[in-house]
Amino acid sequence: MNYLLSIFIDFFANFGIPKEVVYIIFPIIPFCIVAAALILVVLVLVLVERKILALFTQRKGPNRVGFCGILQTVADAVKLLCKENIEPNVTDRILFSLAPIIAFVPVMVCWGIIPFSSEFDFISISVSSLLFAVIAVIPVIGVILAGYSSNNKYSLIGSVRSAVQVISYELPIMFVILSVSILASSLNIKDIILSQTSMYQVCGWYIFPCFLGFVILFVSSLAELNRCPFDLPEAESELVAGYNTEYSGMRFALFFLGEYAMLFVSSAFITALFFGGFLSPFGFYISEKIFNNNVLAQIGIYFEQAFWFFIKSFLIVFLIMWVRAVLPRLKSSDLLKFSWRILLPLSILNFIYICLFKYIVMIGGLK
Amino acid sequence: MTNLFKTMEINVGPQHPSTHGVLRLILELDGEIIKSCKPVVGYLHRGIEKMAENRSYLQYLPIVDRIDYLGGFFNSYAYCDCIEHLAEIDVPDKAKYIRVLCMELNRIASHLLWLGTFMLDLGASSPLFYCFRDRERILHIFEALTGQRMMYNYFTFGGVRFDIPSDIIDKISVFIEDMPECINDYENIITDNPIFVSRCKSKGILTKKNALQYSITGPNLRASGVNLDFRKSNPYLVYDRLNFDVSSDISGDAFSRYKVRIFELHSSLKIVEQCISFIKNSSDEFLNKSVKPVMLNIDNAEYTSSVESPRGLMSCTVMAGGKNPYRVKWRTGSYYAVQVLPELLINAELADLMAIFGSLDVILPEVDK
């Protein structure tokens, strides 16, 4: 970011605008990049999910709107925008309209934390992985508010279930983040990614030494997102539509947008931690070869890093959708038992194993 | 200290996505534990028994397919069997085999729909589409044979309306060859799946005594340890000439009901195979032409026929009174399965409600008649 920042400063300097003003104006640009990327990815993701589910069940998926269904989500979004925001006689009007906002805004912040390429590192503080884990939980407050304020028994049960689910799956995530940060000896996501490079390209990734950590993080982020085996809050067969039963129009679109954006962001987080984020699997960047290292090569590398990052996270998203096509839903009591009795001890075990692994292998300890 | 926590009364309403059809359950919930449940029926009451009183015997025949729209052939056979006994009409052998063939294919189609919706209730979406894809092949066969996908009006007094052309017989034999492989696909996805097992094992246990008290029949009874199948115990049509086996389980929970029905899919396939081999080289005629159904006139007599439908014993009692039936009474399987539901739901969780109710395979038109 500072490379782009320096270009802007000397560009505005000859107009006589002081540096401080540029510092204030500059963050608008990354915000717009993140917002545009988020909207684009969510539109594509909703369509990809329906296409993949159709692929698995020998169906065609939406192919009426646009070339082969491309504009389908755009049509859905427009439809949702034109729908009237119906408000039942809610207990608290302010909370009712605040809930979707609380459920969506943290997801934008999460998008900023993940470094999609070594240069697009918008929020780069030293503990960014912990920050991600904490902010990823805030949407649950929006869900609880929605359940409480929409004055409907089904959404109340849905929101309480979602709260219980997120709390019980927070601990395993924390342990996995700690164990990976020990491997990378830094909590900043960018450093974790950079520390995964090694001479034989792919084997440097953390999925090989810490495969158990990957499984735990994958399963608990499924629970965090209310995705398939754990989609209790909006279990359509029991609770009609869970916490967003009473919502319609723009508010429902916000919930819907937030859920899919969160889906992509946490799969990006998994790729960052275990699949070597924006590192290319071949160890070198193609654009480096083409533009034989002048300014163009530098920019080419940034975009290629972002390209690899998106490819890997889409693979994880494909995995999440594949799980959705197969597994039935867990019961809420089994869900808690699974988390406290199996996931938590496993993550502690994995944490100890990683410490030993780090001591023995990385530092060549016992000499 | 009075009980501070007032139980929350929630009603899983008639328009609920997972009650197959329009059943309303008034549940008394304490947190997520169901304390008591009261089924309310009657939202789909079409007065099928009253309809019989001002229609002639032949006019009532197409109405009969609509009682249990997943088992059209079973209802029409039960009704035709009554009339044939009352008016002493004998049925040629080939017609008997064609009837058994259609009924067993219908049983497979009904079990496939049950399996699809049962898995959808539990959350797995893909088995639904595989089951409907296979069920669609059966419906195509029925459409080619009888003219309609679900409301067949194919059985009539004294036999069946058309003969089975040879291309349909080839279609059926092709269907039979690759159906077992599809059933293995379902088993692979579902049977050992730990989430499915944890949700269905020892849930909604129907003891043998309870099942007999509530006169449950069919797969639900066989899953509770009573090996009673009306095709074996009092055989009708040609079931005594066919060899097929009936499975029964002991534990009586949702999982064993699932196992029993999956086994029934396999045994029905074997029956269809034997029927085809007979029909292919039998030159018998398919309808007893000497019957005049339009002017059928039976003096007052009464007969009760019983047939093993996918949801238990379905028996039709016809009290004949001249040109119109005086009174027709239908006994259907799901009518009693809904009655036993509150017994199974006590101290079950809200999420178990779907597993238990889905495993009973209740179809609402049968309950409301």
Next chain:
Amino acid sequence: MINTDLLKEYFPDVLVYDYYIFVEKNIVDVISFLKTKNYVDFDVLSQIIAADCTDFVQLTYRLYSTENNEFLNVVTKVKDEAASVTHLYKSAHFDECEIHDLFGINFVGNEKLERLYMPEDWDGHPLLKSYDQTDERLEWNNDQSL
């Protein structure tokens, strides 16, 4: 397979035919006899069939024994008051509610007796022959010039 002589000894006025038994009164005792003290206990009440014969309602209890797979009809006449058998067979509750709803028979002993299909405030009992159908769509089949 009914133990006719034992049955005659307990209930003299029972008429035993080859397919069914006709019982005038005390239907509940005959059924409990058949359920327990007979050679083969009829442990399943398959269904209760009711038919309106203008001045009385004929009830048929269709029993079934799982041992030797045998059905037995126990027929009785009822005016508008009948004894309930829910204490013998729990499956009788829905049957009795349905008969109460469609025929207007009040079953004594079945506490939770209510209308099964019709709404609470429905007047008249549909399956009775005397039930006047005021809905003009329904008198279509009578005036056919057959």
Next chain:
Amino acid sequence: MIKKIYKSILAIIIGHITVLKHAFKKRVTLEYPEVKPLLNDKFRGEHLFDINKCKACGMCQKVCPANAITIIKDENGLNEYSIDYKKCIFCGNCYYYCNFNAIMPSSNFELACSSKESLVITFKKAEEA
């Protein structure tokens, strides 16, 4: 204990593989408005009525469970024959029991229309001039 865990993980993997297997099979769905389903000749769709063959015997009227057919006779045979699609349940009784094959099934199943009156189709005897 280990055996149970191993078996359940194996079951999940097998489940995933069978679902993946379906991804490469032929698509089963039919794009309805463009691709019409192929129906055989026995399909009971809209009625095809041939007014010359009809002898106005009233057999189809007697047999119809929903009384959808009304026949108006005058001195020289049939004058008017109407089928009421609001009542008809497409059971096929009239096709089977008509002795002169005057009424036959067609495989046209798209019968949606905008007004109730157009659901009653009447056939009139062509009045010779």
